[in-house]
Amino acid sequence: MTVQRAAVQRASWRQRARDPGWGLLFVLPMLVLFVIFRFVPSLGAVGMSLTDYRLSGDFSFVGADNYVRLFEDDLFFHSLRVTLLYAAICVPLALVVALGTATLLHHVVRGQSVFRGLLFLPYVTSFVMAGIIWTWIYESDGLINGLLEKLGVGPVPFLTGNQAMVLASLAVVSVWKSFGYSMLILVAGLKNIPEDIVEAAKLDGAGPCSRFWRITIPLLRPVIFFVLVIETIAAFQVFDTIYVMTGGGPARASYGLVYMLYDQGFKFFDFGYAATVGVVLFLVVFLISLVQRYVLDREKT
Amino acid sequence: MRGQLTFVAVAALTLAACGGSDGESTDGGGSVTVWMYPVIPDQDASIEFWDQVETDFETGHDDIDLTIELLPWEGRDEKIATAIASGEGPDLVLLTPDQTLQYQSTGGLKPMGAAVEENRDAFLPNALDSVTFDDELYGVPIYHTSTTTVYNTEVLEAAGISEVPTTWDDVLAAAPKLAANGVAAMDYSGSPEMTLNLSFYPLLWQAGGTVFTDDGSDVAFDGPEGHAALQFLVDLQEVGGLPADAATKPNNVEGGPLGTGTAAMGYAVTAPEVEQMKAGVGAENVVVGEPLSGVEQVSFGMPGVLSLTSISEDEQAAMEVAAYIASPEVATALNDAAGTFPARTDVEPPTGDEMLTVFNDALQYANPGEVTPSARQVMSVLSSNIQAALQGSKSVEDALADAASEARDLIARGG
Numbered sequence: 001m002t003v004q005r006a007a008v009q010r011a012s013w014r015q016r017a018r019d020p021g022w023g024l025l026f027v028l029p030m031l032v033l034f035v036i037f038r039f040v041p042s043l044g045a046v047g048m049s050l051t052d053y054r055l056s057g058d059f060s061f062v063g064a065d066n067y068v069r070l071f072e073d074d075l076f077f078h079s080l081r082v083t084l085l086y087a088a089i090c091v092p093l094a095l096v097v098a099l100g101t102a103t104l105l106h107h108v109v110r111g112q113s114v115f116r117g118l119l120f121l122p123y124v125t126s127f128v129m130a131g132i133i134w135t136w137i138y139e140s141d142g143l144i145n146g147l148l149e150k151l152g153v154g155p156v157p158f159l160t161g162n163q164a165m166v167l168a169s170l171a172v173v174s175v176w177k178s179f180g181y182s183m184l185i186l187v188a189g190l191k192n193i194p195e196d197i198v199e200a201a202k203l204d205g206a207g208p209c210s211r212f213w214r215i216t217i218p219l220l221r222p223v224i225f226f227v228l229v230i231e232t233i234a235a236f237q238v239f240d241t242i243y244v245m246t247g248g249g250p251a252r253a254s255y256g257l258v259y260m261l262y263d264q265g266f267k268f269f270d271f272g273y274a275a276t277v278g279v280v281l282f283l284v285v286f287l288i289s290l291v292q293r294y295v296l297d298r299e300k301t
Numbered sequence: 302m303r304g305q306l307t308f309v310a311v312a313a314l315t316l317a318a319c320g321g322s323d324g325e326s327t328d329g330g331g332s333v334t335v336w337m338y339p340v341i342p343d344q345d346a347s348i349e350f351w352d353q354v355e356t357d358f359e360t361g362h363d364d365i366d367l368t369i370e371l372l373p374w375e376g377r378d379e380k381i382a383t384a385i386a387s388g389e390g391p392d393l394v395l396l397t398p399d400q401t402l403q404y405q406s407t408g409g410l411k412p413m414g415a416a417v418e419e420n421r422d423a424f425l426p427n428a429l430d431s432v433t434f435d436d437e438l439y440g441v442p443i444y445h446t447s448t449t450t451v452y453n454t455e456v457l458e459a460a461g462i463s464e465v466p467t468t469w470d471d472v473l474a475a476a477p478k479l480a481a482n483g484v485a486a487m488d489y490s491g492s493p494e495m496t497l498n499l500s501f502y503p504l505l506w507q508a509g510g511t512v513f514t515d516d517g518s519d520v521a522f523d524g525p526e527g528h529a530a531l532q533f534l535v536d537l538q539e540v541g542g543l544p545a546d547a548a549t550k551p552n553n554v555e556g557g558p559l560g561t562g563t564a565a566m567g568y569a570v571t572a573p574e575v576e577q578m579k580a581g582v583g584a585e586n587v588v589v590g591e592p593l594s595g596v597e598q599v600s601f602g603m604p605g606v607l608s609l610t611s612i613s614e615d616e617q618a619a620m621e622v623a624a625y626i627a628s629p630e631v632a633t634a635l636n637d638a639a640g641t642f643p644a645r646t647d648v649e650p651p652t653g654d655e656m657l658t659v660f661n662d663a664l665q666y667a668n669p670g671e672v673t674p675s676a677r678q679v680m681s682v683l684s685s686n687i688q689a690a691l692q693g694s695k696s697v698e699d700a701l702a703d704a705a706s707e708a709r710d711l712i713a714r715g716g
Contacts, residue, residue: 055385056408056611069714074707140546160549160692247493250549251689266379268678269407271386 042282048275055269066276076277078252079260080284085163086256087235090171094231095224098179102186103212116187123180131244134173135159138245159246163253170241170254177241178234182227189223190216225296229289236285257281331615332366333622336381336391338374340444340605341639342573347371350638358625365618385409385610392613393623398431398672399498401440401608406674412437413609416620417627424627428604428644431669440606441623442644444635447602448499449663450593451570451578455586456484456562466566468594469507469533472542479565480541488564489534489543490552491688497680498601498670499552499569501687504530506668507595512683517673519712522683523705526596531690531697533595538691548691554578562586568593569601572640572660589659592666602667604644679708 024031049066051059070076101119108115122130137143138158145155158169193216201211217224239258242248248255248263257277265274341347351369358367370391372380378400384390385404396404404410414437417424424442432440452465460478464471466486476486490500502512510526513519521527537543544550544558551557554574558564560581567574570589579587592600607623609616625631632648635641642650642661650661670676683704690700 054407055382055404057386057388058408155545160546162694246549249493249685249688250491250692251694252685255685263681266382267681269382269403269409 045275045278048272049279051272053271053275055271059272062272066273067280069273070276070280075255075260076257076280079255079257082163082167082252082254083236083238083256083258086167086171086238086254087232089164089168090174090235090238091228091231093171094175094179094182094235095227097175098182098186098227099224101179102183102190103216105183105187106190116184119183120180122177125177127177127240128244130177131173131241134176135245138169160250166246166250166253170238170245171235173241173245174235174238178231182231185227186220186223189220193219221296225292228292228296232288232292233285236281236288257284331364331618332368333393333613333615333619334391335367335369335607335622335626336372336384336394337369338372338377338395340395340635340641346638350634354626354631358622361625362618362621365615365621367622382409385612388612390612391610392615392619393607394610395443396440396606396608397670398440398603398606399670399676401432401606402434402672402674403677404608404610405434405439409611410439411609411611411613411616412439413441413616413620413623414438416441416609416623423629423645423647425604425644425646427669428606431604431672432606432608440604440608441627442604442606443623443627443632444605444639444641445602445644445664445667446571446605447642447660447664447667448503448569448571448592448600449660450566450568450590451559451575452566452588452590453559453562453564453578453582453586454588455582456482456565460484460565462565465588465590467590472566472593473533473537473540475565476537476540476542483563485544485547485558485564486542486566487537488558488567489547490550490557491548491684491691492551493681493684493688495552495684497684497687498603501530501534501683502670503569503593503599503601503668504533504595506599506601507593507597508533509596512671512676512679513673517671520679520705520708523701527701528697529595531687531701534687535690535697543691548688555581572657575656576640589656591659592663598666599668600663600666601670602642602664603669605641675708675711678711682707682711 048059050061050063052062052065053059105112105116105119135142139145140155140157140160144158148154148156157165159166197215197219198211201215206214237258238256239262242254242256242259243262246254248259258281261274261277261281264270264277337351339347341350348371351371355367355369359365381390381394381404401410417429417438421429425445428442428445429438432438432442450465450467454465456479457463457465457475460475460482462475462478466472466475472486479486505512505522505527508526508530510524510530511521514521534543534547538547544564554560554567554570554577559567559570559574559578562582567578570578575587575589592598607626609619609623613619627645629645629648632643632645636643636648636651640651640657642664651657673679686695686700686704689695690697695703
């Protein structure tokens with residue numbers, strides 16, 4: 001009798017847990033935070049981009065004026081180009097480094113958690129501190145140039161040279177700082193590859209290289225897609241490295257979209273225009289994510 | 302005087318204790334928050350000084366609760382802008398004249414002429430003018446900065462130069478001799494974070510030019526004077542007269558070319574920076590001189606003003622605080638502690654130090670900066686083009702022409 005009642009109770013619990021209302025309750029705290037700190041500000045920014053919002057809070061509705069101005073603004077296209085170029089350098093570099101370290105970690109037999117911790121360390125350091133120290137490392141009398149001088153090579157203008165040089169130097173810092181996160185995701189992906197498939201490939205005589213290219217990479221594709229998307233978004237949002245290390249310079253070589261947004265909003269107090277840059281940045285990233293999804297999905301089928 | 306104040310304070314406190322604190326703020330009482338910055342570079346001295354100001358003020362005005370918050374220079378505009386936009390911030394904030402106009406034109410400030418009503422004549426007319434817009438005063442000057450030239454006599458003598466360079470021609474002539482010893486003749490900081498008021502503009506003014514036309518409706522830096530000023534820098538760079546990273550370096554004296562003896566002179570240096578330089582290369586090797594001359598002799602020096610934010614709810618009390626901090630007693634003490642100079646005529650400049658006398662004399666050549674609604678955007682545009690010219694990616698003509706055309710677009714859009 002008692003046993004039966006307990007069984008009935010358990011079933012009802014399970015039923016109740018399956019009820020969508022209960023699920024909603026469990027995610028409610030996160031959902032509330034998400035709505036307050038993500039949705040509302042995002043929609044607010046869209047609204048703000050249609051106004052000439054000023055410091056005092058006074059504003060009037062200006063319709064699409066800000067967007068018209070943006071698409072006539074050479075500076076916007078310049079910063080869009082800078083951002084695209086930066087992403088083109090940063091995203092592949094981040095992926096290669098993260099995939100390389102993840103594969104190494106996956107094959108390390110002993111002390112895996114120690115190495116994982118060490119490789120993840122840059123991710124949890126302060127970006128501003130890292131930026132300042134990397135600035136010293138890059139300086140004309142800094143660590144790298146000091147070593148190069150010993151080899152008789154002239155000082156390399158890492159942060160003061162041409163645009164490709166400056167953006168690549170910044171990308172290296174960003175990748176150093178953030179590859180740990182992508183690496184962890186890829187390690188998890190590698191662990192999910194069934195051991196028997198690898199085993200079967202080995203029996204069929206596949207070497208390490210062909211196993212990597214023909215087994216690991218195809219099976220890892222969904223994870224790689226995810227990493228690509230988050231790295232692309234991160235590259236488009238790059239700000240802290242630029243802010244700390246170059247201030248958008250030299251001669252606007254590293255003046256990306258978010259830096260332009262910051263300038264318009266917090267240097268020139270033109271919040272409406274800054275919000276417009278933000279909205280367009282969102283649309284650009286959204287479009288690129290769709291394209292990435294389309295390309296990677298098509299290859300899968 | 303002191304005893305009297307204490308008596309008043311005690312009496313008021315007693316009254317307050319008896320009658321409760323409600324309804325006592327009718328005569329301008331209330332709470333006032335001031336955002337102050339490290340005008341006094343030494344942190345301990347700064348905390349001590351402003352604590353004292355707070356205590357002294359509250360002793361005399363027991364109905365006003367004054368809070369002076371000390372903030373760092375870094376991220377200053379972001380913090381002020383977000384504070385005003387969110388309605389949670391200071392009643393009074395320390396600003397420069399160009400910031401004052403920027404905040405005024407974006408609706409962030411309230412006029413505060415009443416704060417100087419009784420003693421308007423005591424302030425330097427230029428200092429008040431620089432923060433007067435639409436015939437309203439938007440800041441009370443509490444000090445004035447001054448910059449002038451500083452020289453490292455040791456490296457000059459080592460290059461066989463016995464007389465310090467006082468004109469552009471002198472600097473150009475000295476540069477190759479100094480460069481032979483690996484020393485830059487003149488420090489220059491082209492970082493985008495660096496204000497042109499302390500880098501390019503003094504040279505432009507020395508060339509006889511201005512950034513804007515008189516009525517501020519157009520830029521003027523692309524005229525022959527602007528060419529001369531930028532050409533001077535480029536010429537100097539060609540003969541090794543500027544630090545190697547002049548196009549991008551930040552303005553640090555400590556650890557920078559002036560502080561490490563790799564630059565022979567600076568032309569827009571403040572008194573605290575001279576102290577840093579003395580610490581770096583030895584006080585006996587450092588002398589200050591008159592402002593540098595091109596066609597004209599000009600330096601940069603501007604008032605620091607306390608401005609009333611649009612979110613202040615206790616205007617009356619805030620203006621009392623501003624008037625107090627600008628008063629001769631506080632101003633004198635501030636100048637002593639900060640190495641700044643008086644923004645009013647009834648305050649004696651700091652004495653007893655030869656260096657400070659030179660700085661005070663330099664004030665007569667001081668240009669407080671050109672203040673127009675688009676001044677900061679124009680500065681940012683010009684700054685990146687000067688970088689391009691110093692890096693050699695644009696010619697002097699192209700850099701100035703590009704900057705001018707972009708600046709004119711900005712002005713046409715209304716800043």
